Structure formats: structure tokens, C-alpha cells
Amino acid sequence: MTPVQTTVSRTVLALIGMFAFAFALVPLYDVFCQVTGLNGKVDNTAKAILSEEVDASRYINVQFVTRSGSGLPWRLDVENRQVQVHPGQATEVDFTFSNLGGKTITGRAIPSVSPSEASPYLRKVQCFCFEEQRLEAGERVTMPLVFQLTRDLPANVHTVTLVYTLYPVADEQSQRQAARTPVSGGEA
Numbered sequence: 001m002t003p004v005q006t007t008v009s010r011t012v013l014a015l016i017g018m019f020a021f022a023f024a025l026v027p028l029y030d031v032f033c034q035v036t037g038l039n040g041k042v043d044n045t046a047k048a049i050l051s052e053e054v055d056a057s058r059y060i061n062v063q064f065v066t067r068s069g070s071g072l073p074w075r076l077d078v079e080n081r082q083v084q085v086h087p088g089q090a091t092e093v094d095f096t097f098s099n100l101g102g103k104t105i106t107g108r109a110i111p112s113v114s115p116s117e118a119s120p121y122l123r124k125v126q127c128f129c130f131e132e133q134r135l136e137a138g139e140r141v142t143m144p145l146v147f148q149l150t151r152d153l154p155a156n157v158h159t160v161t162l163v164y165t166l167y168p169v170a171d172e173q174s175q176r177q178a179a180r181t182p183v184s185g186g187e188a
Contacts, residue, residue, distance in 0.1 A: 054088040055151045061159040062149070064093065069167040073101035074135065076109065076166055087121075088151045095128060095164070096142045099135035106134045109164040118160045121153040132169050 066076040126146040
């Protein structure tokens with residue numbers, strides 16, 4: 001092999017390696033954040049309430065922030081923007097979804113927790129964020145969030161903020177229709 005061929009071969013291998021690494025970063029980052037609670041990523045599976053004694057010696061302020069991502073004409077309201085809970089106490093808060101658009105839309109609420117160190121101590125028993133929600137045009141639905149902050153929440157955490165951002169989800173019918181629609185290479 002000539003020096004030029006060797007250089008080209010090594011460069012191509014390096015490019016393939018960089019592409020593979022960049023492609024794998026997103027799922028690796030998501031797994032890392034879910035395991036460590038870093039960046040407010042939370043586990044989206046239901047947990048059982050721990051039957052532990054309530055720590056009545058301290059209160060934690062739990063704040064709720066809701067917002068809609070672009071492309072979703074929904075509004076998400078919460079019954080109380082802030083509640084005070086004792087660690088170990090199970091708490092229920094109601095959220096109301098409203099479809100302000102003129103058609104049926106499927107959406108999903110993506111949660112995050114701040115500070116991120118509180119994430120491992122948050123146990124969601126029931127949450128609308130576990131699955132997609134489908135609302136008819138003008139429909140309004142109230143759904144509960146049942147959660148618990150465990151007693152071993154670090155003592156330096158006094159406020160926990162739960163943020164729910166709504167995003168549109170392509171429904172199966174739209175996906176099937178898009179798959180059947182031929183893509184033309186003609187004019188735009």
C-alpha cells in the first residue's frame with residue numbers, strides 16, 4: 001500500500017468511527033441521565049408508594065411548571081402551582097389538558113425535575129406522562145399526578161420543581177397516510 005492509500009484508508013476509518021460515536025451519543029446520554037438523574041431526566045415508569053414513615057419535621061415545596069412545545073395547540077393547567085409536602089407523604093395534584101385546536105391531536109407530556117439531584121428521590125405512582133394523550137378538538141380532560149418524595153431526599157433540598165412540556169406525537173393514521181403518499185422528485 002502506498003502512503004497516500006494508507007492515509008486515505010485511515011481517514012475513512014476515522015470518519016466512520018466518528019460517525020458511529022456521534023450516532024451512539026444520544027441514546028448513551030439518555031441512559032446516563034436516566035440512571036443518574038442528571039439534567040432532570042426522570043424514569044417514566046410507575047412506582048409503588050413506599051410505606052415509610054412521613055418525615056413531619058420538614059416541608060418540601062414542590063412547584064409545577066407547564067408549557068406547550070411548538071406545533072401543539074394545547075394548554076396544560078395545574079390545580080395548584082405549588083404544594084408543600086413532607087418527605088414520605090403521598091400527594092395527588094390534578095392537571096387539566098385542553099385541546100384549543102380544531103382537530104384531534106395526540107400529544108405527550110415530557111417531565112423534568114430540578115434540582116437534578118432530587119430526581120432519584122421522586123416516585124411517581126400515577127402520571128399522565130407515562131403515556132400519550134389523545135384529545136378531540138375542544139376537549140378538556142383532568143388527570144392526576146400521584147407522587148411521593150422519599151424520606152432520604154437530601155436535607156439541602158428545600159424546593160423541587162417538576163416541569164411538564166407538551167409535545168405533539170404523530171398518530172398512527174397520519175403515519176400510515178404519510179407512508180402511502182408517494183414522494184415525488186418534482187417541483188416544490
